[in-house]
Structures are given as C-alpha cells and as structure tokens.
Amino acid sequence: MAGSIALSGTQISYIGNDCREIPEYIGKTYGHFAKRLDLSFNQLRSLSGLNMFPELEELIVDNNQIGNDVRLPKLPHLHTLTLNKNQISFGTHLLGNEACPNQLVSPDKDEDDYQRYRYFVLHKLPQLKFLDTRKVSRLEALEAQARGEYMKVVKPKRDGASSEANVDSNPLPYTPLPRGSRDARNHRGLFTKCRYVYYGKHSEGNRFIRNDQL
Template identity: 30%
Template structure:
C-alpha cells in the first residue's frame, strides 16, 4: 500500500515538474522573442557574408532566383560579392540604406527592389556594375531633386522604374525629365511610357540650355534645403551674468528638494540660466540692506539677508 502511494506521488510530482518546466520554457521563449523584436527595431545590422548566406533565397513567381534581405535595418550596401552573382533578383526593401552604391560587378542581376529605405544619393557609375539591370524599385525613399536620378542614365538596359512616394515626383515636368534622361525606359511609376510623352520630352529638353536651367534650379533648391536644415532650432546660449550666478547659488541653498538642487547645480555647471530663475533686486543692485553695508557677493550672505 505504501509503495503504491509512493509511486502515485512520484507520478504526480513528475507531471507537476513537466507542466511547470513547460510553462517556464514558454515564458522564456516569449521573453526571447520580445528581445529579438526590440533589437530588430533599434539595432543596425551590417550586411555581412554570413547574413547573405543565411538569408532566404528561392525561385520567385516569375521563375527567377531571388535573394531576400528585407527588413534587416541594413544601413550600407556592402559585401554583395558574397552572392557570387547567383541571383536574378535582390530584395533590399525595408532597410535604412542612404546611398545606392558599393555594388560589385553583377552581370546576372536584373531586378533590384530597394523601396522603403532612406536613399538620397546614387553612385554616378552604377551602370558599370549592374549592366543587365532592367527593373529598379525605389518607391518611398528620399530623392528630392531631378538631378539626383541622372546617374540612372548609366544603366544601359533599365526599362522599369518606380520613384513613387519620393519628393522628386512633385517637381514640375518630373515625368518628362525622367523619360528624357532614361532613353530605354518603358514603364515609369507603373505607367507605360507613351510615344507622345517621348516626343514631348524631346521637344521640351531639345536645347541644353533648358536642361541646364532645370538642373540649376534643382541645385539651388538643394542648397536652400541644406541651409535651412543646418540652422539650429535652439536659441543661442548666453552665459549667465554675475548677478544670475549669485541668484542660482542662493536658490541652491534655499532649495527644499534634492531634484531641485541637482537641476540648479547642473545649470550652474554648464553656464545656463535655469527656467523660472528670479533675480532679486538685492542681487541686481549689489547693495545689501544689512547695516547699510554692501553685499560681498557670498551666497550665504544673500540667504542671510533675505
């Protein structure tokens, strides 16, 4: 009887241990998953050979061999030589790429998907490294001025281009300018390029003076934007006067909380005037009322006199 009870108790303990450990492992796994999600939102990931080799690669819907590098917070294009030119399509969308550059010679690459990044510049010689590229998706990037797409003219076989959700699309004659610069283009922003548009583009930019004028305006706009962004939004910091320094020291002595003391000491350390500082008339005039004698400027004396 006792042996049977011991056996039953052992079974109960085993079941209990199993369920507790299973619950704990589930909680740990959830914590790990949350940690991975948090890191993926904050950390930049370097595009290494290991990342390339371990990323998904497959035959896509149009029977092309595709490498998927999307959503990795990649800031810079690099190490694509590790692909050994084995892919027809590379997907770099949803990253943090700023410059379209650093490509090795990829004779096989025909489609480059790089939407939802931060691209502002394109390598002027990009066509030398991507001679077979026919499709380029640059949707939702940061291309602003017409001259920024000029390097794409070096890609000899570019036929399909998307620049949707870039500020460049809001420029006057944007579509005609792109058609004029990219002679082989067949589809722009998912709209077929018509013969009528080619004729209009050729007529509009028939003289180099017009094209240079467009580029000049674009460069001036770039300069204005850079000048406006370089101006600091914060007002110019002015060092506190001697009277304000004395008032800050007096306020530190009279403070009732540690937080207030820390705030005032920080302001004094960095030569700032804290918000809400009231400079007493006593400090302004540098004249004390005690026995008709002038104040020495000691904050203890300021407190005593107040």
C-alpha cells in the same frame, strides 16, 4: 552581424536589416547568379557594391535613404528598378519621393505637375520603359528628349504674408462671432431690435453654430 537573407532560386531578399550599405558578403556569395535583389526597408544611402551583381534583372530598394547622389554601376541586364519612398528630389521640389508630385499628400499638385515630372525623369533616364507602373509611350519619350530638362517646377515662396495672416499666426478656434467678440476680456455688446422672426429648425442661423458653441 549578418542579417536575415531569403533565397529562392535566383531571387535574393535582404529586407528590414537596417543596413546602411549592401553587405559585401551578399555580393560575393550570391552576386554571380542573382537576377532579382530586394533590399527594401533598410537604411541604404548608396548602392555601392551592385557591380558584384552582373546578372541582375530586377532591383528593389524601396523604403531606404537613397538620395540624389545615388550612382548605379553598369548593369546590362537590369530592366526593373524600384525606388519608392526614398529621398530622391532631382533638385526639384518615383512614388513616395519628393520628386514625384503626389495629390494624396500634396493637394496643390495636379496631373500636369505629374506629367512634367515624368518628362524630367525620362530626360535624365532615357532608357526607362516604365515609370511608376505606367509604360513610357513613344510620344512621351520624344517630348522628354526635346523639353524634359526644362520641366522642373519651381514655385515662388510666399514671403509677403499679409498683416491679417501675421495676426492669426496662432488662430483661435473657429467662431462665427466678429473678431472683437472673440476675446472675453474685450467683450462688445449690442442691443437693438431685429425684424427677423425665428422659425425653429428652419432658422438659417442654426447652420452656422456648432454643438460646442450652444
């Protein structure tokens, strides 16, 4: 069943139709004149069929299932390619793809990680003029050409977890009490004298006790 197509001059939009490949009839009908093709929010796993769009200048395939095995035909006029939120990793750990370090969802990533990612992508795609909305500088392109292939970031896995971490694999809710006092079945009491004097709201102890523990 054919999905919904929006046509505006040389711009073709085929959005949100859950197709796994580019329908052949779109290429046959519009491919000879289309300059902008938007295939966002589908289930595309490949871009086969793009050879039917020889005049294409801009291609948008955000929010699909495109992976590392994607293959692009020769598109001599293409100047803008948008691949946000796909499954591209480039074998390492564009926006919304695993390949792109994103501090919003990966707090351990920083600007250095992102710059290494740019060098690696620019090494793979040396003709790019923009990456993630940022213009590729001449120095960046030279650095990518010289060292880009070595910019994969591989971090060691933490195989040797401590015994403490293993004990707390299913941690109890936070409590300031000692470990031996957390289990009601293993209660340990202590009675002694203390020289500390309580001064109400100025008590340091109040800073560490939550309402649900009062």
